Amino acid sequence: MQQKELTDTNREKVIEIKGLNKSFGDMKVLSSANLDLIKGENLVVLGKSGSGKSVLIKIIIGLLKPDIGMVNVLGKTVDQITYKELLKLRLRVGFSFQSSALYDSMTVKQNLEFPLIRNQRSLTKLETEKRIDEMLDAVGLLKTLNQMPSELSGGQRKRIGIARTLILQPEIMLYDEPSAGLDPITCIEINKLINDVQERFHTSAIIITHDLTCAKEVGNRIAMLVDGHFERQGTFEKVFNSGDEQAQAFYNYNFIQ
């Protein structure tokens, strides 16, 4: 376990969110949310389902626009850059979907090839294949190369989705509920993968989850999303020994029940 909050000396912020508000019609989802992601850390975002966790990272990647507030990613203000610049920024930020979102008309190989050949046109066929093999190896699924997504298990689909994201060598990874709907053993594998990715590719990551085991395993720091903003931030121990009601409820549900 690696509950080490990064020291103040190397606090380079790769994502900076200030006063973020987002509503859909009359429904307020995020209100004055502030959050920073520090270079090299794994930040876990905890929150009830429907609390706006997915909305938050969709705003970070520019799939949704904030109503009010500043969202700065790698020095760029996401909602104020051109579409071309946004695509360039997205090359540096990987997004792993809750639903995996694999292209179901393509094989695993074609899924990984798709973003790669369109963004790095100078790569030769051999180099492309090498990179695909390398990524599949990193997620431990080299044998699925020519399978269709429909033939894979939920955990395998998740991992292929992560491999497809990693293939562009992003600096930041955003994981949307990486272990939701998976059995405990597969969960442990995914948690291990997330830590491997951090170590091997030196990524900074936001991991969204409502699973505390996952939070404990992968998070350097935890932030709880409650009522549209981040109440408690800090190490796992700090957040859950705070006596905060919401945090306690989460803890009890996961570990005591």
Place this chain on the structure above:
Amino acid sequence: MKTSDHSPKSAIKQPGKIAVWFLTIYDIYRFIIRFFKEALLPPYEFKEVMRQCYEIGYRSVLLISTTGFITGLVFTKQSRPSLSEFGATSWLPSLVGIALLRTLAPLLTGLIAAGKVGSSIGAELGSMNVTEQIDAMEVSATNPFKYLVVTRVLAATITMPILAFYTVMIGMLGSLLNVSINEGTSASAFFQSSLESITFLDITASTTKAILFGFTIGMVGCYQGYNSSKGTEGVGKAANASVVIAMFLIFVEEVVCVQFFSFFIT
């Protein structure tokens, strides 16, 4: 960028029906403009366009062959009594040729493709939208509009005139079968007399219509699928709307084109 967040529904707080209508029109307008912009700018997806052309042709060729053949045959059979009153059954080949080329083939092909191709484009893009595959392309820094929409619209636009001329040929064969049984006309005489009456204007008008129908089918299917509402019923709605709207527009375009080209005939 995907417009899910800026769709007419979320653009204003509680827009009235008329406002929604205008916003939808504006949205469609932007969709079409974006198509031309992205189709012209590199990089191009040649391989995917070819694949889509093949898919469209492959999907509709059997149905078009059957209906085209039957149309030619039945049209000839039904026209014979009127012509034979004037002892003019020898005009059958040219009558059928002109009717097929000017109206029957483009219209028939367009309607069949709207049902067969339009619905599958709508359903395919709709389900990709629902399962976040379009968003996945978006976040992996590839432009889904270019890969999904531009390729399909181009493929439909290219394929439709080819399919329409194919329908003309198949329809003529149907007609030939009927004429050779009844009048004993030989194949070469049949084609000679039907081709003689066809003008360059007929071919231009027919090609224009087919291109327009193809563009319409591709555009409507892609717009409906790309902007389908999330959820399973969104896919069905997208497929259904693709067919209904495309068929309606094809009839409107047919009328407009006939009016337009009739200026040149006199």
